[in-house]
Amino acid sequence: MKESINVLNYSTTNNSSTWNTHDTYWTLSLFGTAVGAGILFLPINLGLGGFWPLIILATLAYPMTYFSHRGLARFVLSSQQSQGDFTDVIQEHFGVKAGRTISWLYFLSIFPILLIYGVGLTNTVESFLIHQAAVTPPPRTLLSGLLVSVLFSIMLGGEKIMLRTFAVMVYPLAAILLILSLYLIPRWHMPSLDLPKLTEFTQTIWLAIPVVVFSFSHAAAISSFAHVQRRHYQKQAGVKSEQILRRTSLLLIAFVLLFVFSCIFTLSPEQLVEAKEQNISILSYLANVTQNPLMGTLGPFVAFIAITSSFLGHFLGARESLNGLITKHTSLSYSTADKVGILFLFLTIWITAILNPSILGLMEALSGPVIALILFIMPMIAVYKVSLLHTYKKNISTYFIFASGVLAVSALLFRLLN
Numbered sequence: 001m002k003e004s005i006n007v008l009n010y011s012t013t014n015n016s017s018t019w020n021t022h023d024t025y026w027t028l029s030l031f032g033t034a035v036g037a038g039i040l041f042l043p044i045n046l047g048l049g050g051f052w053p054l055i056i057l058a059t060l061a062y063p064m065t066y067f068s069h070r071g072l073a074r075f076v077l078s079s080q081q082s083q084g085d086f087t088d089v090i091q092e093h094f095g096v097k098a099g100r101t102i103s104w105l106y107f108l109s110i111f112p113i114l115l116i117y118g119v120g121l122t123n124t125v126e127s128f129l130i131h132q133a134a135v136t137p138p139p140r141t142l143l144s145g146l147l148v149s150v151l152f153s154i155m156l157g158g159e160k161i162m163l164r165t166f167a168v169m170v171y172p173l174a175a176i177l178l179i180l181s182l183y184l185i186p187r188w189h190m191p192s193l194d195l196p197k198l199t200e201f202t203q204t205i206w207l208a209i210p211v212v213v214f215s216f217s218h219a220a221a222i223s224s225f226a227h228v229q230r231r232h233y234q235k236q237a238g239v240k241s242e243q244i245l246r247r248t249s250l251l252l253i254a255f256v257l258l259f260v261f262s263c264i265f266t267l268s269p270e271q272l273v274e275a276k277e278q279n280i281s282i283l284s285y286l287a288n289v290t291q292n293p294l295m296g297t298l299g300p301f302v303a304f305i306a307i308t309s310s311f312l313g314h315f316l317g318a319r320e321s322l323n324g325l326i327t328k329h330t331s332l333s334y335s336t337a338d339k340v341g342i343l344f345l346f347l348t349i350w351i352t353a354i355l356n357p358s359i360l361g362l363m364e365a366l367s368g369p370v371i372a373l374i375l376f377i378m379p380m381i382a383v384y385k386v387s388l389l390h391t392y393k394k395n396i397s398t399y400f401i402f403a404s405g406v407l408a409v410s411a412l413l414f415r416l417l418n
Contacts, residue, residue: 022232023244025163026225028170030248033218033313035173036306039256040281043263045211047272049204051191056205057212058257064404065216066249067397071379072219073241076226078388086223087324093386100328107321109370110220110314117311118349119356121147124307128300144353152346155315166309173305176298177255181262188265210368210408216252219375220317318345368412376405
């Protein structure tokens, strides 16, 4: 990420065959980026489709997650500019005009998510202070400003502080997800195994594909991740990136799907519908139906960690892409553009958190198709356009990810239009 991340004193002779602390930190960072607040609604979204669509989607989750992020990392690493940002890579492979358009779309797909998380974090802390801590929260302007300032301080502290913060946050998040999943096992019941009609079955899977795509997405951090691996491992960056992404995907699938299945097997279809109608997270609903205060206490804590860790990961992508756009459209230097970009992001996130808008679902829906295009479709098109990627033309995974991307985009547009 050029000067925007403090460079650590890494050796240029790192061996990609051994796993080290650097790899662990990045695995946790990508895990934290993917596991946002959406995981608390994921069991509801997937469980409403029934048992057999759930099994199909669970089976597809790993290849869709790993192959898509691997393809995006390969795309970034295919650039001849070792210090170029995501905007540079896009323009190098698709030309200046198309590159700028895609770069703007990429930024505009991440930016609303940062706004959503700014609002969500403020609401979560405010609710905790009122209901759990039984104290009067400070004015929303002060509270949101303080929370956003803490998040920005972590990011501006450099790569080392950022990665260690991820590690500190992700360990308890993963542990709590595991504990809650195991705690619910005695309450499991056998779901209905009735086969739905073929048309209903296929439509359920089609419309649920975007849910799987975005519940496990850490695309916003991939460009920065790939650049750091290139700096750290140089010629071995591709091999090492794939190794880290593979373990990240396995970690995501193991923890998240166990949590999803445990919640779905605990609740009846009628309860899942009720939870959706109440528009509350799965932990809040479980706390209500089980009358367990532990659920009510852990819910806000999990939401706080999930929102914060995912915010940090998405901030990486937004900062890098915004800096690239500013330098391409102005005469500002990269360091000046970075300061301008940070000020813009801080003010817009803070103001949105104060206003607490009710259009967050629409903003997320508009971000969805662009993220699917950039994560699933664009890197696969580049396989045929970029000479360094031609070796992947015959890979089945290339066609699988492209088809998944087309289905995800079409399903999102279908939902938006209806």
